[in-house]
Amino acid sequence: MNRSRSGVGPRLLIAGLAVLFACLGAGRAHAEDGHDLWLRYHALAAAPAGIDTRQAVQLVAGQGSPTAKAASGELVRGLGGLLGKTPELSGTVSRDGALIIGTPASSPVVAGLHLDTRELGREGYLIKSVVVNGHPATAIVGNDDIGVLYGSFRFLRLLQTGHPATGLDLRDRPQVKLRVLDHWDNLDGSVERGYAGASIWDWWKLPGYLDPRYTDYARANASIGINGTVLNNVNADPLVLTPAYLKKVAALAGVFRPWGIRVYLSARFSAPIEIGGLKTADPLDPAVRQWWRDKADEIYRVIPDFGGFLVKANSEGQPGPQDYHRTHADGANMLADALAPHGGIVMWRAFVYSEHDLDDRTKQAYNEFKPLDGAFRDNVLLQVKNGPLDFQPREPFSPLFGAMPKTPLMMEFQITKEYLGFATHLVYLGPLWEEVLRADTYAKGKGSTVAKVVDGQLDGHTLTGMAGVANIGTDRDWSGSVFDQANWYAFGRLAWDPTQSARAIADDWARMTFTPDDAVAKPIVGMMMASREAAVDYMTPLGLAHLMGAGHHYGPAPWDDSLPRADWNPVYYHRADKNGIGFDRTRKGSDAVDQYAPPVAAEFNSLKSTPDAYLLWFHHLPWDYRMRSGRTLWDELVMHYSHGVDEVKQMRATWKSLDGRIDAQRYAQTAAFLAIQQNEAQWWRDASIAYWQSLNHLPLPAGYAPPAHTLDYYKSLSFPYAPGH
Numbered sequence: 001m002n003r004s005r006s007g008v009g010p011r012l013l014i015a016g017l018a019v020l021f022a023c024l025g026a027g028r029a030h031a032e033d034g035h036d037l038w039l040r041y042h043a044l045a046a047a048p049a050g051i052d053t054r055q056a057v058q059l060v061a062g063q064g065s066p067t068a069k070a071a072s073g074e075l076v077r078g079l080g081g082l083l084g085k086t087p088e089l090s091g092t093v094s095r096d097g098a099l100i101i102g103t104p105a106s107s108p109v110v111a112g113l114h115l116d117t118r119e120l121g122r123e124g125y126l127i128k129s130v131v132v133n134g135h136p137a138t139a140i141v142g143n144d145d146i147g148v149l150y151g152s153f154r155f156l157r158l159l160q161t162g163h164p165a166t167g168l169d170l171r172d173r174p175q176v177k178l179r180v181l182d183h184w185d186n187l188d189g190s191v192e193r194g195y196a197g198a199s200i201w202d203w204w205k206l207p208g209y210l211d212p213r214y215t216d217y218a219r220a221n222a223s224i225g226i227n228g229t230v231l232n233n234v235n236a237d238p239l240v241l242t243p244a245y246l247k248k249v250a251a252l253a254g255v256f257r258p259w260g261i262r263v264y265l266s267a268r269f270s271a272p273i274e275i276g277g278l279k280t281a282d283p284l285d286p287a288v289r290q291w292w293r294d295k296a297d298e299i300y301r302v303i304p305d306f307g308g309f310l311v312k313a314n315s316e317g318q319p320g321p322q323d324y325h326r327t328h329a330d331g332a333n334m335l336a337d338a339l340a341p342h343g344g345i346v347m348w349r350a351f352v353y354s355e356h357d358l359d360d361r362t363k364q365a366y367n368e369f370k371p372l373d374g375a376f377r378d379n380v381l382l383q384v385k386n387g388p389l390d391f392q393p394r395e396p397f398s399p400l401f402g403a404m405p406k407t408p409l410m411m412e413f414q415i416t417k418e419y420l421g422f423a424t425h426l427v428y429l430g431p432l433w434e435e436v437l438r439a440d441t442y443a444k445g446k447g448s449t450v451a452k453v454v455d456g457q458l459d460g461h462t463l464t465g466m467a468g469v470a471n472i473g474t475d476r477d478w479s480g481s482v483f484d485q486a487n488w489y490a491f492g493r494l495a496w497d498p499t500q501s502a503r504a505i506a507d508d509w510a511r512m513t514f515t516p517d518d519a520v521a522k523p524i525v526g527m528m529m530a531s532r533e534a535a536v537d538y539m540t541p542l543g544l545a546h547l548m549g550a551g552h553h554y555g556p557a558p559w560d561d562s563l564p565r566a567d568w569n570p571v572y573y574h575r576a577d578k579n580g581i582g583f584d585r586t587r588k589g590s591d592a593v594d595q596y597a598p599p600v601a602a603e604f605n606s607l608k609s610t611p612d613a614y615l616l617w618f619h620h621l622p623w624d625y626r627m628r629s630g631r632t633l634w635d636e637l638v639m640h641y642s643h644g645v646d647e648v649k650q651m652r653a654t655w656k657s658l659d660g661r662i663d664a665q666r667y668a669q670t671a672a673f674l675a676i677q678q679n680e681a682q683w684w685r686d687a688s689i690a691y692w693q694s695l696n697h698l699p700l701p702a703g704y705a706p707p708a709h710t711l712d713y714y715k716s717l718s719f720p721y722a723p724g725h
């Protein structure tokens with residue numbers, strides 16, 4: 001024993017070190033744990049056309065700002081990884097394949113190209129193959145350094161996804177002005193609806209310690225065009241507005257600034273009372289108004305480019321102007337007036353529904369806000385969730401889109417998967433968001449899509465925005481799983497251009513995150529594109545919604561009627577009994593349909609024209625209702641549930657077929673998560689079917705397996721420690 005320790009041990013150690021160095025030499029210093037996101041920059045199998053890797057690429061960069069340095073730094077890092085050779089910084093082009101980056105003002109070489117940059121705006125860029133001093137080269141040009149940074153990321157994306165570096169001539173600029181992540185992060189480090197660990201903001205160590213993660217966070221966001229971040233939960237703690245916290249916020253703002261990202265804060269409406277010592281937070285009270293003006297002045301003294309406030313008011317118990325019999329506009333305008341001298345904006349949330357209002361919950365936001373169209377200051381955006389309810393696997397678009405032409409409506413999507421299986425279900429949200437953005441509001445006739453409302457085209461707004469509730473935490477992979485990174489990625493890409501296709505975005509993401517090899521990327525995209533419909537099917541098919549476990553929203557609980565407010569309970573939403581199922585929102589029911597423009601209202605009001613996907617959202621139907629397919633509603637429901645489970649099985653099989661083609665750690669994690677997803681999809685199907693059968697007593701269609709357990713078993717399950725709650 002002793003001998004082996006002193007003899008074999010060192011040899012093993014040397015062998016181990018040799019393996020380690022071999023790995024380092026191959027550019028694999030650490031296992032792939034997902035931390036690098038889509039910015040992996042692993043060596044390409046072959047040099048892209050237009051780049052000669054026998055020599056280092058010349059990088060001719062303009063002088064300048066921290067943002068310009070971020071751009072050239074990213075290219076050095078990216079090209080160094082992808083091509084295996086660090087670019088050489090150079091003042092002139094003297095070699096084929098050079099990269100020229102900068103603005104006409106910062107770089108004489110760029111100025112000498114005489115490119116037309118008029119249409120690019122501040123954040124846009126162009127990437128063009130040019131010839132300089134007789135050498136073919138690529139120019140990445142913007143009017144401002146931030147455009148150059150975005151263009152640099154775009155160029156790297158081209159290489160990462162297997163494009164050649166020749167014949168380039170592309171121009172791009174964001175279609176939406178504010179592209180913002182909303183962190184529902186609390187000052188104690190917890191994250192509301194967070195499934196990826198704790199908050200990445202280490203408030204305790206700020207401002208003294210700036211975790212390098214903050215820079216990587218900013219890089220990742222800049223790579224997809226995100227230009228704002230709300231640091232704290234909409235259920236806001238007023239302490240974030242105190243001087244001690246503002247210093248911490250200022251430190252983060254300093255890290256993000258070179259990457260084109262501004263910070264915003266969620267403001268608690270009653271802060272003047274809680275931290276200001278006032279007796280009221282009435283928005284028309286002069287002392288309150290002065291308090292907010294002073295607060296804004298104080299914030300801008302430490303953060304000169306502070307973005308503004310996000311506010312959740314008179315919603316789910318949060319304080320707001322209605323506590324003083326004032327309107328939402330009174331509240332928003334008071335804050336807007338305080339921020340306006342500094343160029344700040346207010347994102348006022350439309351997510352309201354009252355426990356005293358007995359009307360259909362999905363109608364309440366519209367009822368509240370539609371009459372206020374035109375009553376808001378110019379620097380207020382109304383932030384509207386994509387659907388009228390609450391981030392369900394599927395909802396029709398919110399009827400507010402198209403209904404408030406005088407108010408900029410900001411889209412709010414939820415990237416974190418509160419209602420979609422948390423981090424362990426593979427659900428790519430691109431198709432959900434695409435479905436909403438492409439929906440036609442008919443507000444100004446055919447073609448008045450939600451995307452055109454959001455990007456300002458429809459009503460001529462220039463202040464426009466899209467917000468995504470972040471899925472980011474301290475997990476090594478940031479998002480709780482590798483595939484959840486795709487949702488962060490897709491959000492940024494759609495905020496930049498709401499007309500992009502979910503499939504094209506998935507394709508880029510898969511190639512950057514795994515490999516540009518078709519044999520791997522294509523099956524992955526296939527899984528992603530099928531995944532959202534699968535989740536709809538195994539959770540809430542045919543327009544059902546909000547049937548998740550109460551509070552934590554984990555797993556099925558369609559039977560639940562235990563919460564104090566009717567509209568927090570699943571039974572409120574499905575209205576099932578022995579005769580039928582569904583929520584009648586037609587003119588014979590709650591008449592939610594008439595909140596839409598007439599052609600849409602007519603479509604949803606009529607059973608004939610309502611798409612199956614929204615059937616039980618708008619109609620209450622007998623179990624034996626004949627579907628378009630000829631099957632009964634009941635049979636069709638069972639079929640959808642089962643299909644959802646089958647899709648997950650298919651996703652697992654696809655993933656298994658990629659074994660050996662994906663690095664071990666990410667492969668294994670995804671395989672394990674898919675197994676969890678399959679079990680939970682089966683649980684959703686079985687528990688739902690068991691419950692519906694307890695009401696309708698109908699047999700299953702032939703060939704469909706009965707639930708594995710009794711309804712009592714499913715009802716007995718409890719999850720007091722489900723995350724995120």
Ligand code: BDP
Pocket residue numbers: 192193234235312316351390391418
């Ligand atoms: C609901 C969440 C809750 C949020 C709320 C909101 O369950 O945690 O506070 O939305 O958006 O979906 O304000």
